Structures are given as structure tokens and as C-alpha cells.
Amino acid sequence: MTALTDRDRTEDRWDDGFIARSRRPGAGSSGPGAGGEADTPGGDGGGDTDEGSDDALVRAVSGAGNDGGKAPSPPISPEGQALRTRLEALRQLVGLSRTRLDGKTLAEAGRVLDEAAARRGLSAQHTVVAIAGATGSGKSTLFNSLAGVQISETGLRRPTTAAPIACSWSDGAAGLLDRLEIPGRLRRRPRETSEAEALRGLVLVDLPDLDSAVGAHREHVDRVLALVDAVVWVVDPEKYADAVLHERYLRPLAGHAEVTFVVLNQMDRLPGESADLVLDDLRRLLDEDGIALGEHDEPGATVLGLSALTGEGVGELRDLLAQFTQEKGAATRRICADLDRAAGRLRPLYVADGHPSPEIGEAARAEFEDRLAEAVGAYAAGLAAERAWRRNAGKACGTPWLRLWRWYESRRAPRTLAGLAALAVIGGSRGPASAEVPAEEEVTARQRVEQAVRTVADAAADGLPDAWAQAVREAAVRGADQLPQALDEIAVTLGSAVTAPSAKPPRPAWWPAAVLAQAAMTLLQIYGGLWLVGQIVGVLEPRLMPPVLLMVAGIVGGPLVEWACSIAARGPARRYGQDAERRLRQAAAGCGRARVLEPVAAELLRYREVREQYATVAAGGTKLSTTRE
Template identity: 70%
Template sequence: MVTAVTDHTDHADHPGDDEGREGSGHARVEDDFVTDRKDVRKKDFDMKDFIKRDTGKKDAGKKDAGKVGVRSESRMFGLVRVEIDDYPEKPASGDDTDGTDGIGNKGRADGAAGADAADAADSGVSWDDGLIARRVSATAEGQARPVKEAVVDSRPPVVTPLAYDGSLRSRLDALRELVGLSRTRLDSRTLAEAGQVLDEATARRRLSGQHTVVAIAGATGSGKSQLFNALAGVAISETGVRRPTTAAPIACSWSDGAASLIDRLGIPGRLRRRPLQSAEAEAQLRGLVLVDLPDHDSAAVQHREQVDRILALVDAVIWVVDPEKYADAVLHERYLRPMAGHAEVTFVVLNQIDRLPGEAADQVLDDLRRLLDEDGIALGEYGEPGATVLSLSALTGDGVPELREVLGHFVAERGAAVRRISADVDAAAARLWPVYANRRQAGLTEEARDEFADRLADAVGATAAGEAAERAWRRNANRACGTPWLRLWRWYQDRREPPTGRLSVRTHADEEATARQRVEQAVRTVAEQAAGGLPTPWAQAVREAAVRGSQGLCEALDELAVRAGAPVGRPPRPGWWPVAVLAQAAMTILQAIGGLWLLGQVVGFMSPNLGVPVLLMVIGIVGGPGVDWACRLAARGPARRYGLEAERRLREAASGCGRARVLDPLASELLRYREVREQYLRVTGVGV
């Protein structure tokens, strides 16, 4: 039976002990005690004599290292652990080696994983979160009594997923809808950040809502690892003058159930630790997962990449600055200023105030607050939401209890994750503002639509077609109601000057070119009116829709002009038209009768009587033009209505063609923009 006194550090840090126990084949009983040395001296159990006996056999232990387990004594932060090992002798092997990990703690060589598995099986303890450092339990009574096997519940703790409130859920749904509606109009780079926010929000929602992940970030030599160790109460992260000291992120959890959160950060099991086990610390910081990051200004590129990656995943950040680099432009321009909207989940700690004499610490702290205000970071100094700014010394411990208390309240609220996601949504919305916010009311007014229809009607010659229809109606009326002598003269004129055809063909070609130019100008004008005030991507989409609709528009308008022009055949005749024709025929007959009568008198066929035939001829000669004049006056109204009807039909045909090919696609783009703008307003939390 060999008794050893060690600290509560995980057996992974003592590969020699693990390998010795692995080969023993005997059961091992292990109890961990956490107590203060002063309290132990007061107990009846004489720990001092026990340690003396153990250390007095130190040389013998070295000589008989191959026969019995090596005794060890560790007094770190006032913690001791008692192990009672009972195993047979084992020859010492010269192949046993110790390894050292990247943070200065001893690690196993080959076969260390098997030793851990054996220890876990022997002790009957199951660790769901993969932390190397084991949880210990303190047993202190008035009298010493035999060590008993600890009874530990091996069931994994119940993890409650994170719950978003109604407002944040609505904003996330709106952002998801916004991204979906915008994929065909915006490039993937513009929507990349919004998509990443949605992915991270979905991933974080599935994980524990009872834990808060806080990262400690800072520049080289700022003392963030010292602060990490001071908060944990145990030297977990390596500190030193070598730069950079922290090469990989280290996680420390104050409670179980944070394995999935740490897995999300990509921190392996060998870099996961437990803080100093204390009932007061557990009650104060229960649910905290603290992550020590590499230097953000490290010369190693992979260190900076790790910092940027983890900062996008944690719930809150503690920025540690020192009196020399608190105004570093890299820190303010690359991190603090872009994350000004995350002030509620940001802590800024001025470390190493023990190096500042007198009131210099207060002066530096005031200047730091001034710089943060210039960065746009709201400071929660009077109870309002904002960043927390503190000063402390991780080396001397001055100010660390205040930070621990503030962290305790912050973690106890269980709202950091929701505030972080909400701030991420705000940041994504702010970056999307140029592609969704319009400068003025967007859309096509009725005046713009009517103007476009008028331009198309002018392009197809609707007004000219109406005037031509009116002239055609009048010409038909003149032919029906005019005197025969006038119709004969017009027929003679038409036969005398026949059209050559060359001038009309050239005029048609010129008119067609002019009409095409008018159509293109009308499309450009309405597209600019529709795109006015829109963000650049949506204005470009509106113009492209107008260009696509204008293809083939001129040909379609020509076909409509032919079909919707004046109807084939003669214009319709009003009711008085037959009466006018009969009256004109009567006047012609009177002229004929009077002329024949006078001719009969001249040849002696009839008795001389000039009064009646002359009267008949005068009535016919005067009455014919009179009837023609009356018909012209009566035909003005019907001819005008006929021309307007023809112009209306052509205008409606041109407007319908332009609406189907140009205005409807423009309206669809404007409707899509209005929809995404409403979703964007929901994302910003303003509402519609």
C-alpha cells in the first residue's frame, strides 16, 4: 500500500502514473480532496506528518521507481489531493517519455488515451464534455476517516437549447426571406454575411442556452493569459516573456454541458480545462465558458485567423489592453470600430495598472473611454446598455474580484447569446442598407404611365391615323352628297396626276425609322422614371427588364397599327345620308329638266316660255352646291367622332402592347423591390 499526495490536476499531466496504473491490473480507489493547508493543520488528521513521511521516502521512491508507484506532492493554489494506490511492483521501462503540449502543461506520450480510458473506467466517472481537468469533491470532517470511493452520477447533464424571443425570431425570419428574394438580384458576396449570420444563429440556437461563451482577446503582452488564469484560479494558460505565448485557444468551463459549445469553437479536448473548484466560484460564474485567444496582432498568420474565427462565434468578448497599446490603431480600426454595435456584449479591461503611478491609471482609463466613444462604442457607465470598461491588475489581483462580479451578473442573465445574435443581425442590416434603402418614393406614377402610352401612340401615328380616318369620312360624304360635276372633276384630277410610288416608299422608310427611335426613347424614359431613387442593383434590374421588353416592340406595334387602324371598307353613313343623296339627285334632275326645256324651245319643239325652265335650272344649279355645303356642315361632327374613334383604338392597342411588354415587367421588379424592402425594414426592427 503506497500513499501519494498530489494536486487535482488531470492524470493526463502525469503520464508515468497513468502507465503504471494501466499495467497494474488491480483496482484503484481514488478520492479527491480540496481544502486549504491551514484547515488541514487544524484537523486531527496530521497532514503535515503525512507529507513528511511521504517526502522522507523520496529518495527511496526514486530508487524503487520500478517497483512501486512514484509519490508526488503538489501545492498549487492551496490545493492538495490524496490518492491511495495499491498495485504490485513493475519493472521500470526506459521507453517511458513525457510530452509537453503547446501551453506548458505536461501531456502524455503514446498510449496516453488508453490510460485515461482506464482511469475513467476504474473510477466509474463519465465526463460528457471531454474536459481533461476532473471535477473534485471536498470531504472534510473533524476526524480522519478512511477514504471512500466517490459516488458520481455518470448520466450526462440535460442541456436546454437557447430560446430566441419573438422579436429576434421575426427578424431572423425576415432576414431569411430577404436573402431568398434577393438571390436573383444581388451577387453572392453581398448576401454572404447575411447568410453567415443566419447559419450561426441556427447553429447557436441548437446549443445550450444555460452557458455563455466569453473570449479573452488582446494584443501581445497585454496580459490576457494572466487574467485568464486569475479568473480560473489556477495556472491554465501559459504566461511568459516569449512572444507569442498563447499559440492555440484554451477553454475553461465552470459547469458541465458545454461540450457542444466548445466543439463549435473547434477547441480540441487537450485544450479544455476546469477552473479551481470552489463553491463560491461555481455559484458566481456557473454557466461561464471562458476562452483564452492567441494574440490578435501575432506575427503568426494562423493565430490571427483563429482569433477572427472564434470572435465570430463567441457570445461576448473581453478585450484586454495595457497602458502601452490601448490606443493601437489595429485594435480600434480592425476590431472595436467594426463591432461598435456589439457594445452590450463587449468588455474592455485596462490591465497592468500596477505599472502606473499615482493617478496615471485614471487618466489612461479616461483616455481609453474617449477613444471608445470615438469608435462609436456606447459605454454603459450609468446603467444604460453599452460596453463595460474596467481597470485591473491580473498580476496583483487588484480589480479582478470586480471583474468576476460583473461577469457573474452578466452570465446569470443568460441573455448574452441573444444580444450577440441581435447585434449580428443589426450589423448585417447596416451593411445591406445601400442595396435596399431608396432615396425617394419608388414606382411608376399614373402620369408616367400615360406619358409612355402617349409616346407609343405618337410612334405608331395614332393622331395621324385619326385625322386620316376623319378625312376619309368626309371624302366619302362629299362623294355621296356632292354635285355630279364636282365628282367628275375630281375623278379627272386623279387620273391626270397618278402617284409614282418612289416618294411614298421613301417616306414610309423614313417614318419607320423615326417611329423606332420614338419607341426606344419612350422605353428609356419610362425605365429611368421607374428606376429613379432605387438602389443601384434594383435600378439596374429595372433597366434590364425594360430593355428585354423593348425587343420586338416596334414590330408588334406595326402589326397592331395595321389591325387596329381604320376598318376595311367605307365608313359608316349617318341616317340623314340618303335624304341628302335624294336632295342632290333632285337638284340634278331639276337642272336636267330645265336644260332640256330650254333646248326644246330653241329647236322649236316646244312653245317659247323662258321663265319656268330658267327657274328650274337656277333651282338645280343653286340647290346642288347648297345641298353639298349643308352636307359638309353636317358631316363635321360624325367625321370627327369617326377619326377620334380610330385614334382611340390605335392608342389602346399601342398602350396594351407597351404595358404587356414593358410596364408589366417593370411593375414586377418594383413589386419585388417593395417586398424585399418591407422585409428589410422588418430585419432592422423598424417595421413596415
């Protein structure tokens, strides 16, 4: 038989027993689940473990899958699976948010996870209920009345209860009481009666006065209320509207209504219809506190009146606690309520008023790429490339005389207009030519890049919660740290390649024919000129017309061929310039994507993940759309 660890046993007991119970309409709450082990009167509370059903469950789990053929443990209930899903989502949420949010903002979520894990490791067969109230409310008297024996001291001296006292109706709650830090000398057992059997599994804790003048007493109250499964708030006709009770305890725990009981004690002091009037006013105050009341079979807090001194109404409370305990769902409801409260407080960190799409829009991407292309001078480079193509076409297809003249002009002015254009394109670079670039142009190019980064970061962060919007902007700024230098390198390597005077654009297939035609026109001019000179010197027979016509044909044909070539070169030159602009634009856009857009997109993906996890936590295990609120 496979051995089980203590952790396995406690996990199995929780999933198959504790969580699997149905919810009880009309229960109420106050503190995060915990309980304790009950001892015999005056005993020190040993670390008993649950017997009977727990042992059978351990044996069933141990034998599952073996040849013994023992039945496997029962499946996890939908409520238990939903709680597991929410806790796992909260754990993922905290893990994904640690580097994005302040640790203090995640402290409550971490506390909920810790307390839920601690409660899951303890007995699922017990329900820990605290009795809390103000000075003189009679909570200790009610505690003794439910136990059927004098356990908690009562009297006129205030405060009377100095430390939490526990009473357990069954064994196996030692771990729960250790968690509440209740020593063995303050752990008791009730009187053995037929009524006590119905409360089996109940662990009742009598707390000090919540308005005690002793600070240590109030600390005990706050600590235990944060760990118990449910709370019975005891009020009296004089102090049921006390501000300390409502503002410090009831109102903050309004979401724990299903594990909350509110008892109006000392009803014997109210004559006639006064009791009903006070109860109605108490319900009104609870409604103002935001506490749902469990009336008409609806889930919520239970409100009733009784007299612990005379016993009136105590039996009804005992029956309600018995039903509440037997359902064994109080700890689940308490943890769920804690999750709801934590989700409510975390909501501003994960959900903004807008409905953002966690991605960079196409318009923002296009604008960002346009600004980067402008920063590297992609348009100017395209124009320079187009001019270079047309210039080379003119050199190849122009008349020899015009080409000689251009050569002469180039000798007089080594720096051509195309060379100046190339320097302007690479104006922001840090390459060899950058020394001749005005500092103002370099500053302007850097400012354009910074403005482009700020614009796309603001567009991506629009509608996000403040913390995640800041994370998106920081990711963009970090990625853009070396972006201007990278763009400068692109401008040098690609921009100068198409704009430098030495750059040689490709030649189309019709260029040789145009060159031959231009050579033919030149030969006609030369031939006609030689023919005319021969006639002038008397070597040839005088015939003026033919040589003149040949010369005119060559002189007119040459410019016509050059003009036709310039017309034919417009389309290829434009395409060549557009291709050069596109290459430079794509290179700049790729650099921007790698350094800015991808880190921003990764941050948005992380936000989408935490948004989904938060939706799971807030929706009770049902995943919502990332834009649904």
C-alpha cells in the same frame, strides 16, 4: 407521447430559455455567438447534453396537447419573437435579392443567417466569452485567476498561448466547443469553489495574442471572435492605445458594445492617480471608436481596471460575468448586433438618398403612351380617318356632275392623296406596304420607341439604389426588344383599316335624305333642261321662264345641299377621326404596358418587398414605411 427530434429540442430551448432573458445594461460584444463544452482537467470533452431543466422542457413540449394535461412550454418572449422576425426578414431579403445583387454583397448576410442558425441549434444555457488581448497584456493570467486554477500557460516567452483554451463551469457545452474547433485536450474545468457556482453556464475561452507574429495564431483569434457570444478585451497601460487593437477589432465591432468588456490590466503598475487618468484616456479612445460605454445604467461596453496578478478588481469582473451569464441573453444580443452591422452594410443596396415611390408615376405613363402613339402615327391616322369620312360624305351628297369629275380625276391618278396618307401612317410597318416606305421613316419610328422606353425607365428608376435602378432599366430594355415590331403590326392592322382608300366609314341616318335632296336637285336640272330643249325644237309652247327657273333651282340647290351636308359632316367626321386615333393610341399603349410597363412595375414591386424586408431587419422587427429612413 409524441417524439421530438433533436432539432425540436434545441429550437424549444432557444426560444423558451435563451432568447427570453432580459437585456443587461453595460454588457459588451465582439464575435457572433458560440461556446463550448467544458471537461474535467485534461479531459477530451464529451458531447454532454443539458440535464434537468432541459429534460423537463422536452417532457413538457412532448406532452402538450395530450390527455396527460401537462403544461405547455412557455411562450416566446418579445425579444425572441423580434429576433425571429428579423432573421426571417433577412432570409427573405437575401432570397429576393439573389438575382439582382452580386453574391459577394450578400455574403455577410448569409453568414449571419448561418451562424444564427448554428447558434440556435446549440445550448441556450451557456454563454461563451472569449478573453482577447495583445502580447503581454496578461490575459492568460486573468483567465487563470477567474478559473481559480492554472490552466493557460503564462510566462515571459512570447507568444505564450498558441491555441484557444476553454474552461466551462457546467456540463452541456460540447457542441459549442466543437463549433469553436477547440479539441478535447484543450478543454478544462475550474476549481470547485463557492464562487464557481455563480458562474455556472459560463464558457471562458483564452485566445492567442491578436498581434502575434505567427499567422496561425491571428487566424485562431479572428475565427473564434466571429463565433463567441461576448468578448473581454484585456489591455495593459503600455499598449491600451495600440492601433491594431482599435482599428482592426474595436472600431469594426463598435455596434457590439453590449457584449463587450474592456479590462485595463496591470493596474498595480500605475501609481497614485495614474490609474484613473489611463482609464479616462481608454474611455476616450473607445468613444472615438464609436463604442457606447455602459455608464449610468445605460447599455454599452463595460470598462474597468484590475490586476490579474494581485487579484485587485478580479472579483468585480467575476460578479459582472456571473450576472451576464445568468441573464442568458448574450447570444441574442450578439446576433442582434451582427444583424445591425449587416443591415448597415446593406443599406446602400436598398436605400438611396432620395425618397422614391416604388411605382411608375402617372406623368411618366402618359408621356410613354404619347410617344408610342406618335411612333405609330395615331394622330395622322385620326386626321386621315376624318378626311376619309368627309370624302365619303362628299361622294354621297355631292352633285352628280362633281362626282363624275372626281371619278375622271381618280382614273387619271390611281394613287390618291388619301392613299399616300395611309402609306405615311404605316411607314414604320413591316407589312406588305412597308417596301414603299423610306428607310429614314422606319429608323425614326424605332428611335422614338427606344427613346420612349429609356425615358419611362429612367423615370421609374429615379431615386432607386444603383443595383435596383439597373434592374428596372434592364427589365424595360428586355420588354422593349420586340416592341417596334409589335407596334408596326398595330399600325398595319388598325392604321390601314381607317386610312386605306377602300375603307368605308359608317354613314349617319341623315345621309339618305341628303341623297334624295341631291337627286331632286338633279332631276330639276334635267327636267328644266328637257323643257327648254322642247321649246327650242318647237315641240312645246315657248315659255322661257319656268324651265330656266327650274334649272337654276337645281343648279343652285345642288351645291347648297352639298355645302349643308359638308357642314353637318364636320362633327361626325371629327368624332370618327378621334375614335380612330383613340383606338390606335389604346392599342399602342396596351402593347407598351404589356411589354414594358408591367415588367418595370413587377421589378418595382420586388424592390418594394425587399425594402420592407430590409426595414424589418434594420428596425429590429418593427416594419417601417418603404420611404422612411
